Amino acid sequence: MENYIIEMLNITKEFPGITANDDITLCLRKGEIHALLGENGAGKSTLMSVLFGLYQAEKGEIRKNGTVVKINNPNDANDLGIGMVHQHFKLIDIFTVLENIILGVEPNKMGLLQKKEAREKVIKLSEQYGFEVNPDALIEQISVGMQQRVEILKMLYRENDILIFDEPTAVLTPQEIDELMEIMREFAREGKSILFITHKLNEIMAVADRCTVLRKGKLIGNVAIKDTTKEELSKMMVGRNVNFKVHKKTKELGDVVLSVKNITVSSKIHSNNAVKNVSFDVRAGEILCLAGIDGNGQTEFVSALTGLEKTSSGIITLCGRDITKATIRTRSMSGMSHIPEDRHKYGLVLDYSLEENLVLQRYWRPEFQHFGFIKSNAVRSYAEKLIKQYEVRSGQGPITPMRSMSGGNQQKAILAREIDKEHELLIAVQPTRGLDIGAIEYIHKQLVARRDAGKAVLLISLELEEVMNLSDRILVMYEGEIVGELDAKTTTVQELGLYMSGAKRSTAKENENAGYYQKSRKK
Amino acid sequence: MQVIIKKAGKSKGFSAFTAALLAVLLGLVFGYIIMTIASPANSFLGFQMLLMGGFKRIGDVFYYATPILMTGLAVGFAFKMGLFNIGASGQYTMGMFFALYAGFMWKLPDSVHWLVCVLAGMSGGMLWGLIPGIFKALLNVNEVITSIMFNYIGMYLVDMLIQGNATMYISSKTRTSYLPASAQMPSLGITNSSVNISIFIAIIAALILFVVLNKTTFGYELKATGFNKYASAYAGMHGKRNIILTMVIAGAMAGLGGAFAILAPSTIAGSSMTYEPVSVIAANGFNGIAVALLGNSSPIGIIFSALFVSHIQRGGTLASLYGYKQEIIDVVIAVIIYFSAFAMLMNAMVGNLIKKLFSKNQSKEILPADPKEEA
Numbered sequence: 001m002e003n004y005i006i007e008m009l010n011i012t013k014e015f016p017g018i019t020a021n022d023d024i025t026l027c028l029r030k031g032e033i034h035a036l037l038g039e040n041g042a043g044k045s046t047l048m049s050v051l052f053g054l055y056q057a058e059k060g061e062i063r064k065n066g067t068v069v070k071i072n073n074p075n076d077a078n079d080l081g082i083g084m085v086h087q088h089f090k091l092i093d094i095f096t097v098l099e100n101i102i103l104g105v106e107p108n109k110m111g112l113l114q115k116k117e118a119r120e121k122v123i124k125l126s127e128q129y130g131f132e133v134n135p136d137a138l139i140e141q142i143s144v145g146m147q148q149r150v151e152i153l154k155m156l157y158r159e160n161d162i163l164i165f166d167e168p169t170a171v172l173t174p175q176e177i178d179e180l181m182e183i184m185r186e187f188a189r190e191g192k193s194i195l196f197i198t199h200k201l202n203e204i205m206a207v208a209d210r211c212t213v214l215r216k217g218k219l220i221g222n223v224a225i226k227d228t229t230k231e232e233l234s235k236m237m238v239g240r241n242v243n244f245k246v247h248k249k250t251k252e253l254g255d256v257v258l259s260v261k262n263i264t265v266s267s268k269i270h271s272n273n274a275v276k277n278v279s280f281d282v283r284a285g286e287i288l289c290l291a292g293i294d295g296n297g298q299t300e301f302v303s304a305l306t307g308l309e310k311t312s313s314g315i316i317t318l319c320g321r322d323i324t325k326a327t328i329r330t331r332s333m334s335g336m337s338h339i340p341e342d343r344h345k346y347g348l349v350l351d352y353s354l355e356e357n358l359v360l361q362r363y364w365r366p367e368f369q370h371f372g373f374i375k376s377n378a379v380r381s382y383a384e385k386l387i388k389q390y391e392v393r394s395g396q397g398p399i400t401p402m403r404s405m406s407g408g409n410q411q412k413a414i415l416a417r418e419i420d421k422e423h424e425l426l427i428a429v430q431p432t433r434g435l436d437i438g439a440i441e442y443i444h445k446q447l448v449a450r451r452d453a454g455k456a457v458l459l460i461s462l463e464l465e466e467v468m469n470l471s472d473r474i475l476v477m478y479e480g481e482i483v484g485e486l487d488a489k490t491t492t493v494q495e496l497g498l499y500m501s502g503a504k505r506s507t508a509k510e511n512e513n514a515g516y517y518q519k520s521r522k523k
Numbered sequence: 524m525q526v527i528i529k530k531a532g533k534s535k536g537f538s539a540f541t542a543a544l545l546a547v548l549l550g551l552v553f554g555y556i557i558m559t560i561a562s563p564a565n566s567f568l569g570f571q572m573l574l575m576g577g578f579k580r581i582g583d584v585f586y587y588a589t590p591i592l593m594t595g596l597a598v599g600f601a602f603k604m605g606l607f608n609i610g611a612s613g614q615y616t617m618g619m620f621f622a623l624y625a626g627f628m629w630k631l632p633d634s635v636h637w638l639v640c641v642l643a644g645m646s647g648g649m650l651w652g653l654i655p656g657i658f659k660a661l662l663n664v665n666e667v668i669t670s671i672m673f674n675y676i677g678m679y680l681v682d683m684l685i686q687g688n689a690t691m692y693i694s695s696k697t698r699t700s701y702l703p704a705s706a707q708m709p710s711l712g713i714t715n716s717s718v719n720i721s722i723f724i725a726i727i728a729a730l731i732l733f734v735v736l737n738k739t740t741f742g743y744e745l746k747a748t749g750f751n752k753y754a755s756a757y758a759g760m761h762g763k764r765n766i767i768l769t770m771v772i773a774g775a776m777a778g779l780g781g782a783f784a785i786l787a788p789s790t791i792a793g794s795s796m797t798y799e800p801v802s803v804i805a806a807n808g809f810n811g812i813a814v815a816l817l818g819n820s821s822p823i824g825i826i827f828s829a830l831f832v833s834h835i836q837r838g839g840t841l842a843s844l845y846g847y848k849q850e851i852i853d854v855v856i857a858v859i860i861y862f863s864a865f866a867m868l869m870n871a872m873v874g875n876l877i878k879k880l881f882s883k884n885q886s887k888e889i890l891p892a893d894p895k896e897e898a
Binding site: 327331332361 | 739747750
């Protein structure tokens, strides 16, 4: 019999209408890095939530070192030495690193906080793993990568030896990812056991010992990494062969569609400018990608570009028309389509039906209204047309409540709405965030189709793979500035990563030499 | 059977309706308990009168329902856009004053006088809705704060203006004088009741708002903004214009309510409704909040909730025949209305309860019965 530190046996967890985990068994050896692979909605997070005590399974049992344990809440999990780094960090921004680490296990004497010992322990742990974390820094002032280390320190401080990492690499630069991998290996060498949730195959191949694959709530298999390949894993995950490469024809560049000159946007969070003096052009028939790590001014830039926020200075020209001060509706009518970053916050009215959402950008047009009264028949037939054309799947057709639809189909609905509207420029902000591989493939194809149809596409993405696959040209944004311009055909992920982390900047001269237009940023 | 209940549980209307019913029921139970504590001997008869008494005064139920139906619409309509119009009282008072002013000061032909008074009342309410609307839209000042302030400003202003006007105010009675008969609304002719055609106007107003909300681009924008203001901004909707327009319409509703209340015909010939300027914020404005909540902010729901609240109030008045002090009855009514505010909470609870009750059988029984639903 093998020696497992954690065994999750025949776990079944049901939610109303869906079986999130169906008879899943996962066994974790001591000192191994065990990857948990699956698409969105495959049940990875549910399974880990069961282990962490956030959910109770209907069937099945959890054993630690062979003994059955009952985990009713995260405190139980903590007592068993199970710690978790959540995808979205559970940190309090205005507290210091130290305060966040001791949160929940505050050392005290008669109710008075005793920080000194805790502080020494944190410093010691930080040094031991080379984390270089300053215990007195405020969370809001440190980088995302640092914040993740604080989360890891939280687990170490609690002396957990079973560590769950939920999609830890989503917010990191390639260099930071490498460092994290090294840290994980170090943990494994010390005998800690790691569960690593991800849908990125490269990372699994690089760091994991074994991998458990889930699909639609079911256990597909358990493989040793040394005996498998990336292709095989992806087939297990999706259930069919997946095309990683997007095929693009070469395309003649057309006229300049969007021209941005010296755009500066002030920040809402701090006193500095969030976007500093950004200039570029997008031409018809190209996909220009604005790459960068989350929080480097992309959101603010897009808000200013699409009219949600004001610019402090600069000029935006769309199809030869100055739209710097134009309203959102005017921009939209001048040919701007926008797939927003946060589809729930901006892109959709979740309490509206599918058809009501599909006309969100055009309900006011003569074909849909008559003296202010909405022509419900016209809306219905238009919605039916889009649903069919863009393969939007929904329970009840046009009248399906938006809230009840899956993320992929919600995004397809937005895509359908924005593409079907007359446009010259399509701004797509993280269009595949949180989607499964099937939906990602579809959306990528549609974006390339826009380019091939002679439209200009401005893609803002945090996913390196997406950036590399789709773009014709890449601009890298770092701390609100464009620090580099790269040709997607010749650049590498490593080079991109250096720009993204601010380690490298191209000068205007280099760009000139590379044959690109002169950027106005002068340094 | 379970399939039907499951489906019904899914539908929004059903759970909203059961929730409102449940809230009312719970309120009644607590109300009964309070009456029992206050006077155990009469509690059954008293409570019976509270519940059923309204049917004996059906005309009055409709008469008293009219103003709170209008203020309910004022609150509910604004709430559809995500605005909390707590200023219905001020808009109501202004509407009342404008109607009074037109009634006393303008000499017009009998046939149109009351109509002009009603329209004057409406514009008074609109004005008092417009100002907080402008503050909200252009300066982003919270509408709750401005409209509370405007409740007081409106109330004191009206009291001051009425007391300073010799035609309108009889200082020896500390009340307004009797309105000319031409300014009073046509009665429906029910004996001993002031019920008049304004109840029909109120219901028509509710139906118009229903159409506006559900059939027009303005209603589409308004609800979109209420559900998700970010998405409505993203879609380029005129947020500022819509905020002002919504507040003006809400104010118009409350203003009409004030006009309807004061222009109602009296049951005694030669008299009329009067207003006593005693520096109290109009209670009908706040009752409108409860009415709107109980009616789930839907214009149709508000018609029924206004009738219900009015019915309970009439019954309460009659329950004093069994020796209950008016204060106790007010408490009971307040409890019932207060519980109605839990309707929203219960809405979620009812939904979950139904889900829980049937989720165990669901995978076996529902799916084969209706396989297409999932596809």
